[in-house]
Amino acid sequence: MITLSHYLILSAILFCIGLIGVYRRKNLLLLLFSTEILLNAVNIGFAAVSKFYGDLTGQMFAFFIIAIAASEVAVGLGLMIVWYKRRGTLDLDSMQSMHG
Amino acid sequence: METYLYIALFAPLVGSLFAALFANRPKNIVTGIATSTLLFVAWISSVVLLMHVMHGEEVHVKLMDWIHAGGLYIPFGFVVDQVTATMMFVVTTVSTVVHIYSMGYMDHDRSFNRFFAWLSAFVFSMMVLVMSDNFAGLFIGWEGVGLCSWALIGFWYERESASWAANEAFIMNRIADLGMLIGIFLVYWNFGSLQYDEVFAQVADKDHTLLIMVTAFLFIGAMGKSAQFPLHTWLADAMEGPTPVSALIHAATMVTAGVYLVIRANPLYSAVPEVSYFVACLGAFVALFAASMALVNRDLKRIIAYSTLSQLGYMFVAAGLGAYWIALFHLMTHAFFKALLFLGAGNVMHAMDDELDIFKMGGLAKKMKWTMILMTLASLALAGIYPFAGFFSKDKILEAAFATDHYVLWTILWITAGLTAFYSFRLVMLVFFGEERYKIFGFHPHEAYKFMLWAMAPLAVLAVIAGFFEHSFMHMVSYVLPIEEYHVASGTFWTLVVVTLGIAASGIAVAVFKYSKGGFSKKWEETFIYKLLFNQYYIPKIYDEYICKPYAELSRIFWKDMDLKVVDATVDFIATTIYKSGMASRVVQSGNLSNMLRWMGVGLLILLLAAIFYSPVR
Numbered sequence: 001m002i003t004l005s006h007y008l009i010l011s012a013i014l015f016c017i018g019l020i021g022v023y024r025r026k027n028l029l030l031l032l033f034s035t036e037i038l039l040n041a042v043n044i045g046f047a048a049v050s051k052f053y054g055d056l057t058g059q060m061f062a063f064f065i066i067a068i069a070a071s072e073v074a075v076g077l078g079l080m081i082v083w084y085k086r087r088g089t090l091d092l093d094s095m096q097s098m099h100g
Numbered sequence: 101m102e103t104y105l106y107i108a109l110f111a112p113l114v115g116s117l118f119a120a121l122f123a124n125r126p127k128n129i130v131t132g133i134a135t136s137t138l139l140f141v142a143w144i145s146s147v148v149l150l151m152h153v154m155h156g157e158e159v160h161v162k163l164m165d166w167i168h169a170g171g172l173y174i175p176f177g178f179v180v181d182q183v184t185a186t187m188m189f190v191v192t193t194v195s196t197v198v199h200i201y202s203m204g205y206m207d208h209d210r211s212f213n214r215f216f217a218w219l220s221a222f223v224f225s226m227m228v229l230v231m232s233d234n235f236a237g238l239f240i241g242w243e244g245v246g247l248c249s250w251a252l253i254g255f256w257y258e259r260e261s262a263s264w265a266a267n268e269a270f271i272m273n274r275i276a277d278l279g280m281l282i283g284i285f286l287v288y289w290n291f292g293s294l295q296y297d298e299v300f301a302q303v304a305d306k307d308h309t310l311l312i313m314v315t316a317f318l319f320i321g322a323m324g325k326s327a328q329f330p331l332h333t334w335l336a337d338a339m340e341g342p343t344p345v346s347a348l349i350h351a352a353t354m355v356t357a358g359v360y361l362v363i364r365a366n367p368l369y370s371a372v373p374e375v376s377y378f379v380a381c382l383g384a385f386v387a388l389f390a391a392s393m394a395l396v397n398r399d400l401k402r403i404i405a406y407s408t409l410s411q412l413g414y415m416f417v418a419a420g421l422g423a424y425w426i427a428l429f430h431l432m433t434h435a436f437f438k439a440l441l442f443l444g445a446g447n448v449m450h451a452m453d454d455e456l457d458i459f460k461m462g463g464l465a466k467k468m469k470w471t472m473i474l475m476t477l478a479s480l481a482l483a484g485i486y487p488f489a490g491f492f493s494k495d496k497i498l499e500a501a502f503a504t505d506h507y508v509l510w511t512i513l514w515i516t517a518g519l520t521a522f523y524s525f526r527l528v529m530l531v532f533f534g535e536e537r538y539k540i541f542g543f544h545p546h547e548a549y550k551f552m553l554w555a556m557a558p559l560a561v562l563a564v565i566a567g568f569f570e571h572s573f574m575h576m577v578s579y580v581l582p583i584e585e586y587h588v589a590s591g592t593f594w595t596l597v598v599v600t601l602g603i604a605a606s607g608i609a610v611a612v613f614k615y616s617k618g619g620f621s622k623k624w625e626e627t628f629i630y631k632l633l634f635n636q637y638y639i640p641k642i643y644d645e646y647i648c649k650p651y652a653e654l655s656r657i658f659w660k661d662m663d664l665k666v667v668d669a670t671v672d673f674i675a676t677t678i679y680k681s682g683m684a685s686r687v688v689q690s691g692n693l694s695n696m697l698r699w700m701g702v703g704l705l706i707l708l709l710a711a712i713f714y715s716p717v718r
Contacts, residue, residue, distance in 0.1 A: 015275075022697055098691035 013082030014041035028083070030088040033073050039069045101152055101159045105180055108145035108188060109227050111138040112195075116220035119213055127212035130202040135216045137221060139199050143192040150185040156579045160233065174294055179233035182577045185426060186223060187360060189232040190435045193562070194352040195223045197555050198439065201346040204552040205446050215255060215342065222248035230360060235284045238361070242280070242325065245354045246273045251340040252349060265337040265430070272334040276324020283317030300367040307370070315368050315375040318361060326358030326412045329386050333640050335409055339401040343446030347403060349386075351408045352435035354420065362419040363428050366581060369424055380501075381424070384512040387413030391519040396633045400445050400456045403527050403551050408438055410516060414497050417509060423500040424581045425574055428673040430493035432573075435483035437563035443556050444475035448509060448531055451545035452538065458527060460543075463536030467545045470553045472532045472550050474560050479528050481563045483521035483604045492567030492603075498600055499593070503586035508663075517600055521607030529615035651673025 012039055021034030043062040050058025084090055115135035122128050149159065162218045163176040180188070199219060225248055231242025254266025284294065290310055291299045303311070322328070327335035338350050348356065349355070362369055369376050390409035397403045418427035451468060452461060461678050467473040468699035484495065492519065501510040538545060547553075574583060588596070614620060624630050637643065688699070 019701070022488045023694070023701065026694065028693075065290060078389040098689070 004048055004052045007044060011041045011045040011048065013040075014044065015051070017041075025091045028092060028095075031092070032073065035068060036069055036073070039065055101180075102161050104145040104148045104152075105159055105178060105231070106140045107180065108149065109231060109329075111142040111145070112220045112223035112227060114138055116217050116224060119217035119220060122213040123217050125213060127210065129203070131213045131216045132199070132206075135220045136196065136199040136203065139192060139196045139220070139475070142223070142227075143196045146185070146188040146192045148224065149180050150189050151279070153180055153185045153187065154180050154576050155377065158579075167427070171292070172288075173233060174236045176237065177233040177295070178231045178237075178294075180231065181580050183360075183363060183428060183580050184230050186432060186573075186577065189225065191223065191226050191230065191353050192337065193558065194435055194439045195219070195226075195348055195558055198344045198348040198443070200444070200555040201443055202551040205344050205450065205556075206342065207549075209342075211255070215252075217486060218248055218251045218255070219345070222252065222349060222354070226357075229302055229357055231294055233559055235287060235296070235299075236294050238364075239280065239284060241358065242321070243277070245349070245357065245512075246325075247278070249273075249338070249349050249354055252345040253338045255341055255345065258342070262340040265334070269334040269338050272331050273324045276331055278319050278648040279317045279319075279324075280321020283314055286314045286317060290314070296364065300365075303367050303371050311368060311372045312375055315365070315372050318365060318368070319375065319379060321567065322358030322361045323368070323382075324358075325361075326355050326416070327409055328358070328382055328412065328416065328641075329389060331388070332386065332409055333636070333643065336402050336405045336636070339399070339405050339452065343401065343442060343449055346405070347425045347439045347442030347446070351407065351438040355408060355412060356415070356431045359415040359419060359427055359431050362416070363424045363431075363581070364685075366419075366424045369419070370582065376420045376422065378420070380417045380506070380509060382518075383416025383420055384509045385411040385413070386410065387417065389413075389458075391516045391523065393636050394523040394653060398446065398457050398459055400458050400461075400527070403444060403523060404438070404441055407441075407520065407523065408434075411482075413440065413456060414494060414516075416515065417513060418497045418500060421500050421506065422505050422582070422584060423497070423586075425577045425583055426493065426496045426500055428577060428581070429573055430497060431568045433481070433489035433493045436559050436566055437488070438476045439561040439576075440474060440556060440563050441478040441482065443552075443559070444471050444478060446475060446505050447471040447548040447552065448475075448545075448550055452543050455541070457528040459537065459539055460541050461531045462534045464533070464538070465532040465544055466536075468532070468547045470547065472528075474553070474556055475532070476528055477560050478523040478563055482524050483608060484517055484600065485521075485608075486601065487564070489563050489565065489566035492570050496565070496570070497602055498717075499586055499588065499596060502592075502596055503588050515601060516602060516604035518607040521604040522611045525611035525614060526610045528617075529611055534615060534618070555710050575625050588632055606614065621677060 014037055018034045018037035021037060022031060025031050025034060043065055046058040046062040046065070049057060050062075080090060087094070105543060112135075118138075119131040119135050119365045122131050153159065159180040161178050163178065166176045167174040199216070202215065202219065206212050209215065222245060225241050225244025227241070229238055229245060232238045250266050251268040253269055254263045257266070283301065287299055288294055290306065291302050293299055296515035306432075307374055324331045335350060341344055341350070355610070369379070387410045388407045390413065394403045394406035395408065397406065411430070415427045415430050415434070418430060447468065448461065448464065448471060449456065451464065451471075455461070477488070481490040484490045498510060498517070501507075501513060577583075623632075632638070688695075
């Protein structure tokens, strides 16, 4: 029997994977991928809890997040392409023009 | 009559503002003529007012409300009663003469216009001082004359001694004005008003201690303005200013403001005999003290300044003895002959290229006949010789002292009368007669402009005849001032007159006799008493040594040890701490996205922990 806990544990594992990705990766493209993993981990959580309580609000929220994630990817990829054309790299450590 | 009052008050102000427009321009004779004309207009108004109030009338106007807040109500009110009218007459007469005279005296000065602006501003302040119907207005005028006096003493500010003297006068007066201000506050707190008539009406039912405090504090103010001991040193130093200024401000008008204050506040002073007696004693002391310093001084203007001090002492004796009208009378006659004396000294200075040492002059009578005559007249009046003005007023003071059984005061004043006659004629003899020493020093003296001499003529006339108005004057001021008839037996009276005249005449005789024969021997200058007097009793030195130097030392300690080591150090410590913490924490702002994300993760963790452990919902 698959219970709510299983979903939430999956969601937590995915979230941790995403978080580690955000921390460890030095490539901006992979950072974006990790962010997607984070968002979808949260989506799983929302959908599961929504099903558990029989309340559609959580699923609606998940849809919104998908929509926002899509637009975010569109904008983020666009920016990244521009950046790559200019600098020829997406390495995070090379992006320090705001160094204090 | 109100119109005349406003004309008398504001004509000098208009003149001053007009002259001030040209203050930075080269000499323009129009400023001199305009201010003199306006002052003459003010003089005419004053005379009209004097005629009007002579028979008991009084002009009282309220220009506008000035302060009206809560229980405090101070209107800009002006009153012309007999005392004020007398003061207005004196002020406008002397200042008109001085303005006209100054056109000649300041002829070659490049700040000609500025001089007239300040001089007229002074007259305006003085008019406010004497015409105000309340203590607040009096205080404005009081500060106004102080300011103008400062600007005029330091008129040649490029000379260090002049600006020093100006500051000295200003600071001395500030000290005294603090006392005056406290006195005014006390009046307001305890009488609930600053209007003269309202305050004086309540004197009878006030506590005696309170009255002592009020009068004492007000008198401190008067001591500063009238340069009484121990605040007297500024007056002699104030001679750094142009001579017409000395004539107008430091002889005839401003320095008598203190006497005016005591006369004006006579209901207060007559209610406290202790303070009045102190006023009289201090006056007598200063009379003798200043006269003794004048005996040996070599500086033409300083001698006259000390004689002013001495005469102010006489006025305070009269005021302190309750003979207010005599004080006012002496104030008036003194203004005429002392201004004349100073203007004469101005002529001499002009002739001698601003040389002031009377031992470098001598024999000037041949070159400057008219100045000699005018100054001799003034000196005779100062010495109190019949029938000149000084005789009447000074004799009255002596008579008042004798009749009220103050024999010690009388003796001091009597001796002072002799000294006065001596130093006046020592000055006249050394300047105008005897050996022509100026030739040794290469001076080419010449008589002053004709119109300057003519300008002095009215003062000379008044110095001669003013005394004969004694009875009409007494009658006039009797409307506002208490008049006490002094009853001395006719024989005693004539003895007093003869004795006083005798000592004055012998003072003159000694001076004339000694200085026509070459003066006193040099041995005198070695004696202790000569040195003591010549160094002004070492008082300036004592002030310097025991007040200025410790004060400077204290200031240095506060600066080096308190300000730099405590206050500055604290402020600097706070600043450097913040600066250093900023320097230390700026590495956080690396601009590296990974780092920032890590910090964000840490922040998230902390918030999560906080949410778990401090959750409001348990």
